[in-house]
Structures are given as structure tokens and as C-alpha cells.
Amino acid sequence: MEEQLALLATQIAELEAMKGVTNTMFAETFYYLTIPLMIIIHAGFLAYEMGASRVKNVLSSGVKNILAFAFMVPTFYFFGWWVYWGFPTGLPGAPGPAGISGVEYANAIAWGWGEAAQYMGPNIADQASGVFFGAFALFAATTASIMSGAVIERIQTVGFVILAIVLGSFAWVVAAAWGWHADGWLVTKFGVHDFGAAGLVHAVAGFFALGVLINLGPRIGKFNADGSANVIAGHNMPLTVTGLMLIIVGFWGFLMACVIVPGESWSWFADKPATIYGTPITLSALSFNILMAVAGGIIGSWILTKDPFWMMSGALAGIISTASGLDIYFPGLTFIIAFVAGLILKPIADWIERRGIDDAVGAVSVHGVIGLFGVVMLGVFGSGFPALQGAAGEAPTINLTGQIIGAVVFFLLGFVPGYVVSYILNMFGMLRVPRGAELAGMDTVKVPLQGYPEGIPRSPAAASH
């Protein structure tokens, strides 16, 4: 009998060990898969921007977008990851109550040298750091791509890359540290809740783009002497719309990466997934709400525009407007908020254009304004829900004032660095290409290839009809 019990105990221990291995492999695979899904966002932005460019600028828009991705990854490795872990409590980087923040903590895990390097490279005992880093690096690259579309057809390549680095490896990272971390002061002091990063990714990137656009100025020919605007059509609307659909595909990975899976030493819970704040979330919640948000945004924008570009932008706006509360919204409410976002999207873009801002793809409207709209909407509908995991009465709760404070902070974290850095680049002649180069076309100046060396001819069969 004793021998059988001992055997049983051994078998249970083996089973538990195997369960642990399975869980760890699942957790690692979960985040690993978010990375290629988020790279689809970049395939989408690439197609979107190239389609929105005129033929004379199509390849240079592609070069700019690809370079943003390429520089974002190493710079996020060099210092972006360190900023995220170092400053959730603000300056000077004191440790927070959860014990996973502060400069000392960041120094121990997020530098590519010294003892910290063990967590910034292959490690037989660490199956989390690399995939977390990868997912965050892709968030960083997404912010840069958001700004990238707004400034096409007249920005200098290196000036743009510098701006992308400031945005993707610093500005949004500060916003994430403050509002998307269990120790973030916006969360612990004001109850800010932004599950899917409507404010800290989209609004920061959108208003960063606005700051840059003010100093960059409009494309030649965009505005008439009386201030009225001309439409500068891109050369390939089908490519642009397909790109927007790819961004929607990638969003499933983006939002999936916002979930903390259970059962690991770094997980919030042993038995259920959580948001980054430790509050409950399920992938089913995401499925319900993302789909309804996409639908609501498309339908809302169709009413006023009948335009596939704005309809797909409406799909993005639908997700962004509900991203803060995708964990707790009811699908019907998600649809309504997304519908309103789709409805107001184009009028907002028109209003911005009437102020003399040439935002080639509507990024300020789609990501900036709708991002803040989404943060505030959660304050309207979600007040009283816990913003952070904690004992009853101790956890900060979502509230309208806190969400508005969060929205203001996210606006400033985007707009101020975007304006200041682009102003400095402009002073040094590193922001805008010369007038002659812009008129000749950026591909002629920057790229040793043509996008369409044979033009875009009709097929012989079509020509005979």
C-alpha cells in the first residue's frame, strides 16, 4: 500500500512538472505569435502609405516606412525597454508598490550589457523576457508607423527616422510606463485604465504627428491662396484600402499581446488571464468587442463618406475608440461607441485640414482624436470598475476625471516632443526636402528605382474593347 502511495505521489509530481512545462511553452508561444501578427500591421502600413502616395513618391514612402521599423527595434532594445521598467512612478524612477519598476530594477533587467544582459539575450531559464520585449518593440514600431503616413511626400528620411525613434523608443514608452504598468502613477493615483492602448499608443502617436505636421508644413499644392484645400489623391486606392484591412488583421495580435496569460511566476493569476493591470480579461471578450467595433466603425463612416478609404479608417477608429475598455464593454455598447467614432472621424479630419494641417492619411483624426475619445468614453461608461487588481476598497477605480487626466497626459506626451524635436530638426534643415526635390518627386531624389518602370498600362485585351 505504502509503495503504491509513493508511486502515486511520484506520478502526480511528474504530472505537475509536465503541466508546468506545457503552461510555460504555451505562454511563450502566445506572445511569440503576437509578433508576426503585429508585423502584419506594418505590412498594412507599408501598403497603405505607398498607395496613398503619388507615383513619383511611392518608393520613398516605402523606404521611410521600412526604415522606421528597422530603427525602432534596436533603439527600443538599447533604451526603450529600460525606460518602460525604469519610470512608472515618474521621476526620479523610484520603485513602485508592485516591485517591478524603478531605475534600479530596470538596470538589473533591461540593459544589453553587464549582469542585466542575461535577460536581454538567449537564456535557458527565461522564456518570457524575449517575447515580452518583442511584443513591446512591435508596439513601438506601430507608433512610428502611425506618424509615418501623416508626413509622406515631403519629409527628409533621416529627420523622419530621428522623429520615429523619439516617438517609438521614448514618448509612447513613457506613456506606457505611467499608464500601462501596475506601478504606473496614472494607474495607482488616478485609476487610469487603457487596456488596448487607445491613449498611450494611438493618441500619443497621433498628436506627435500633429506636432510634426505643424513644423513640416503642407505638401506643395495642398492649399490654395485663399486657404481652401485640394485633394492630393494617392496613386493606388485599392492598395491603400487593402493595407488598412491588413492593419485590422494585425490588431488582433496587438490586442492579444495586451493579455497577461496565467500560470507563470510573472502572471497575475494561476488560473485565468488578466489585463496588464491584473483585472479580468478573456480572449472571448476581445472577439466579441473587436468584431463589433470594426463593424460599428465601418458603418458609422459609410453614412457620411461612402468612401472605402474612410470606411476602413472607420474600422480602425472603431477599434481605437473602444480599445481602452475592450475588456469590460458589452458588445452592443462597443458597437455604439465605434459607430460614433466612425461618424465623427471624417468631420474631424476636415476640421483639422481647415486649420491648414496637411495630414495625408488622417492619422491625427483616426489615432489622435479618436484615441482620446476612447480613453474618455471609458470614464463615462466604466466608472466604478476596478482599474487595477487589488483588495476591495484599496484598488483604484475607473473614473471620468482620471480618464480625462490620462487623456491630457497622453496628448502632451505626444504633441510636445513631436513639436519640439521637429522644430529643432527644422532649424538644422533636417525636416523638409527642398522645394525642387519635392516637385521632382522623392523617388527621383532618394531611390535608385522606379515604382512602375513600365507605367501602369492597360492589358492588350482590355485595350481592344
Next chain:
Amino acid sequence: MFPYQEASWSVVDGAMFIGWGTSLPGWATAISAIICAVVLVIGHMSEAEKAKKFD
């Protein structure tokens, strides 16, 4: 130090990359950062020179 003293993975329970425990990671990171900065400088000079022809 792995792998020179004992060439077996059985002794490894942490970092498993080339150069762990030496200054190589730091140098490699620093050189990578310098490459990025130098490429930006050269890229800007080259683009500015080409753009001048159209000004």
C-alpha cells in the same frame, strides 16, 4: 566559464549566449548603437547632397 571549462549544456542554468560573463555583450551593444548613429549621419549627408541638385 562555460563552455571552456566544461563543454556540456548540463552545467548551464541561465544565460546561454556567446560572450556571457565577458565584456562582449556590452561592446556588441555599443557598436550596434554606433552603427545606427553613423548610418543616420551618412544617410543624411548622402540624401542632402542628392536633394541639392534639385534645389
